[in-house]
Amino acid sequence: CIASYRGDSVTLVFDSFKDDFQKATGIKVTSVRSEAKAGIVLSVNQTLAPEAYKLDVSPKQIRIEAARPAGFYYALQTLKQLISRHVMAGVAVGGRQEWSIPTVEIEDVPRFEWRGFMLDEGRHFFGKDEVKRVIDIMSTYKMNRFHWHLTEDQGWRIEIKKYPKLTEIGAWRDRTVIGRNTEEYDNTRYGGFYTQEQAKEIVKYAGERYITVIPEVDLPGHMLAALAAYPEMGCTGGPYEVCPRWGVFEDVLCIGNEKSMQFLEDVMAEIIDIFPSKYIHIGGDEAPRTRWKKCPKCQARIRTEKLKADKNHTAEDRLQSYCMTRIEKLLNSKGRQIIGWDEILEGDVAPNATVMSWRGSAGGIKAAQLGHDVIMTPNDYCYFDYYQSEDTRHEPFAIGGFVPLEKVYSLNPTASLTEEQAKHILGTQANLWTEYIPTSEQVEYMVLPRMAALAEVQWTQLEKKDYTNFTTRLAGLIGLYRRDGLNYREPFRQQADSTATEKK
Numbered sequence: 001c002i003a004s005y006r007g008d009s010v011t012l013v014f015d016s017f018k019d020d021f022q023k024a025t026g027i028k029v030t031s032v033r034s035e036a037k038a039g040i041v042l043s044v045n046q047t048l049a050p051e052a053y054k055l056d057v058s059p060k061q062i063r064i065e066a067a068r069p070a071g072f073y074y075a076l077q078t079l080k081q082l083i084s085r086h087v088m089a090g091v092a093v094g095g096r097q098e099w100s101i102p103t104v105e106i107e108d109v110p111r112f113e114w115r116g117f118m119l120d121e122g123r124h125f126f127g128k129d130e131v132k133r134v135i136d137i138m139s140t141y142k143m144n145r146f147h148w149h150l151t152e153d154q155g156w157r158i159e160i161k162k163y164p165k166l167t168e169i170g171a172w173r174d175r176t177v178i179g180r181n182t183e184e185y186d187n188t189r190y191g192g193f194y195t196q197e198q199a200k201e202i203v204k205y206a207g208e209r210y211i212t213v214i215p216e217v218d219l220p221g222h223m224l225a226a227l228a229a230y231p232e233m234g235c236t237g238g239p240y241e242v243c244p245r246w247g248v249f250e251d252v253l254c255i256g257n258e259k260s261m262q263f264l265e266d267v268m269a270e271i272i273d274i275f276p277s278k279y280i281h282i283g284g285d286e287a288p289r290t291r292w293k294k295c296p297k298c299q300a301r302i303r304t305e306k307l308k309a310d311k312n313h314t315a316e317d318r319l320q321s322y323c324m325t326r327i328e329k330l331l332n333s334k335g336r337q338i339i340g341w342d343e344i345l346e347g348d349v350a351p352n353a354t355v356m357s358w359r360g361s362a363g364g365i366k367a368a369q370l371g372h373d374v375i376m377t378p379n380d381y382c383y384f385d386y387y388q389s390e391d392t393r394h395e396p397f398a399i400g401g402f403v404p405l406e407k408v409y410s411l412n413p414t415a416s417l418t419e420e421q422a423k424h425i426l427g428t429q430a431n432l433w434t435e436y437i438p439t440s441e442q443v444e445y446m447v448l449p450r451m452a453a454l455a456e457v458q459w460t461q462l463e464k465k466d467y468t469n470f471t472t473r474l475a476g477l478i479g480l481y482r483r484d485g486l487n488y489r490e491p492f493r494q495q496a497d498s499t500a501t502e503k504k
Contacts, residue, residue: 010042010044010069010072012069012208013069013072013073013076014031014042014072014076015031016208017076017079017080018031020080021080021083039061039062040061040062040063040064041061041062041063041064042064042065042066042072043063043064043065044065044066044067045065045066045067046067047067048065048066048067048071048109049067049071049109050067050068050070050071051068051070051071051074051109051110051144052066052067052071052107052108052109052110053065053066053071053072053074053075053078053106053107053108053109054066054075054105054106054107054108055075055078055079055104055105055106055108056104056105056106057079057082057101057102057103057104057105058103059103062079064076064079069210070144070210073209073210074108074142074210075108077139077140077142078106078108079101081140081480082101082102082104083101084480084483110142110458110459111458111459111460111461111462112413112425112426112427112428112458112459113426113427114144114145114375114426114427114428114429114458115141115142115143115144115145115427115428115429115455115458115459116143116144116145116146116147116214116375116377116427116428116429116430117134117138117143117145117146117147117429117430117432117447117451117454118146118147118148118149118216118377118429118430118431118432119131119134119146119147119148119149119432119434119443120149120152120431120432120433120434121148121149121150121155121157121434122149122150122151122152122153122154122155122156122157122218122222122225122434123152123154123155123246123433123434123435123437124434124435124437124438125155125157125190125191125192125193126440126443127192128194128198128201128202130440130443131148131202132202132205133440134146134443134447135202135205135206135209135211136209137444137447137448137451137486138209138211138451139209139210139211141451141452141454141455141458141459142455142458142459143211143451143455143458144210144211144212145211145212145214145427145429146206146211146212146213146214147214147216147281147429147431148202148213148214148215148216149216149218149281149433150194150215150216150217151216151217151218151222151223151225151226152218152222152225153222153223153224153225153242153243153249154173154176154224154225154242154243154244154246155170155171155172155173155191155192155193155225155242156170156171156193156225156226156229157171157192157193157194158193158194158196158199158215158217158271158274159193159194159195159196159199160266160267160270161196161270162266162267162270163229163230163263163266163267165229165230166225166226166229166230167193168229169228169229169242170225170226170228170229170242171191171192171193171225171242172189172190172191172242173189173190173191173241173242173243173244174187174189174241174242174244175187175188175189175190175244176188176190176244177244177245177246179397180399180436181245181246181247185244191242196270196273196274199215199274199275200274203274203275203276212277212278213275213277214275214277214279214280214281214339215271215274215275215277215280215281216280216281216282216283217267217268217271217280217281217282217283218281218282218283218284218285219253219264219282219283219284219323219327220252220253220255220260220264220284220287220320220323221248221249221252221253221283221284221285221286221287221288222252222283222285222286222287223251223252223253224240224241224242224243224249224251225242225243226253226263227240227251227253228240228241228242230263232257232259233253233254233257233259233260233263234251234252234253234254234291235251235252235254235256235257235291235292235294235295235297235298236251236291236295246435248286248288249288250288250290250291251291252287252288252291252292253323254291254292254295254297254298255292255298255301255319255320255322255323256292256295256296256297256298256299256300256301256302256319257297261323261326264323264327265327265330268280268327268330268331272331272334272336277336278335278336278337279336279337279338279339279354280331280336280337280338280339281338281339281340281356282324282327282328282331282338282339282340283340283341284320284324284340284341284343284344285340285341285342285343285358286343287320287343289314289316289317289319289320292316292319293316298316298319301319301322302315302316302318302319305318305319305322307319307322313346317346318348320344320346321344321348324338324340324344324353325348325351328351328352328353332352337352337353337354338352338353338354339353339354339355339356339375340353340354340355340356341355341356341358342355342356342357342358342359342363342364342367345363345366345367353372354372354373354374354375354426355367355372355373355374355375356374356375356377357374357375357376357377357378358377358378358379358382358383358431359378359379360378360379360380361376361378361413361415361416364376364378364413364425365416365417365421367424368417368421368422368424368425369417369421371424372424373424373425373426374424374425374426375425375426375427375428375429376411376413376425376427376428377428377429377430377431378411379401379431380401380403380407381403381407381408381410381411382403382408382411382428382429382430382431382454383401383403383430383431383433384403384430384431384432384446384447384450384451385398385399385401385431385432385433385434385435385436385437385446386398386399386400386401386402386403387400387401387402387403388402388403388404388405388446388450388489389402389404390402396436396437396442396445396446397436398436398437398446399433399435399436403450405449405450405453405491406453406467408430408450408453408454408457409453409454409456409457409465409467409470410467411428411454411457412457412462413425413427413428413457427458428454428457428458429454430447430450430451430454432446432447441487442487444486444487444488445487445488445489446489448481448486448487448488448489449474449477449478449481449488449489449491452470452474452477453470456470471491471492474491474492478490478491
């Protein structure tokens, strides 16, 4: 097979595709830097949007046009999927596998700029190979943001060289609660972390698939692992331990302590060096004010900064806003922008903050109305740690909730917004929190095929979405899961599960 192309931007994209093409078909691809009349032709078309592409398959030629490397990558992903489906359906002729793909004309462009997936490694640690596997799955669905949740009460997962105890102590817990926060523990040491070089390797791996890694260092709450390593940064001074339970805890960073604020600034300096992404996620969720109310240093900071309560916010709410705004100014000065969970609306929102709406869509709607950019991750549509069936007896143990495949597909991230407000919705993503997901096999089970449904929310124009049509295509998708050895939930079990529940 001859592949011809013009433009240096195509070279790296096509080199990775050639190997996949040969694996799928057994056909070696030779590439040339001039346009041929047959084979696969790649051509730059600057009139197209940055991630758009055209794919034209005729009997003699496969022609791909795009303006940017990402567009070529997505076109080749589509081509690869077409080939894979038809290779699987092919027949042996004369001792060899015949393959074909349909003649098609596709003009494609994503609905949303932000097409993300979040993996929580604070609760359970999966390692470099599994993270790459997740990134590979994302790339199949043309997702482009990998939100990597790296710090938690239960474990600190990224090396910070100025604070080595974060990984020497904070990356390891001595026990883990059994079940849904019972009083029983396994008494097994558990943990792990990524060196900065390993994290950079993952950033590079993702970048080759046109996926940007968005790191999250959650602050000022969810910091027990950091406090176990450096107890002087808490309001009480400890003692603290890397948390063996799940939930929200009163011990958070002491914002009145300048050493704590310097710690955050130092951590961010190293995070910036590891991750080149425009956005850095700084959390801001589930930070109780209990310790701050009684802490002399925090109360002194409130007085010094003249943080006042009003009918909607306490002075301690303003203290969190002070923390978020200070970190935002630091990151802005380095050319970066912050993302925070929708709790950052509970106070004075950092002026340039992007809001990630997780407690339903209300926070995202409010933020968009205020003029903030928003990423919709509503838990009732996008939390993939929730059960996929109401009949939970036949499902892996999970945190709760119920988000079936059809519910994911039905999400419209811009609902209830005017046309002007909807421009602030950058996109949407699924979140996978891992309190009850200890293995890579379960990660895949909770994600597949719900990620396919989310991908159509992210990519497909609203008027072209059709759930019935989507379900007819799932059988082929399941075949690819089986071929690639992926663990997945059978997509049509929900109807059978519901019927069985009704009979009982």
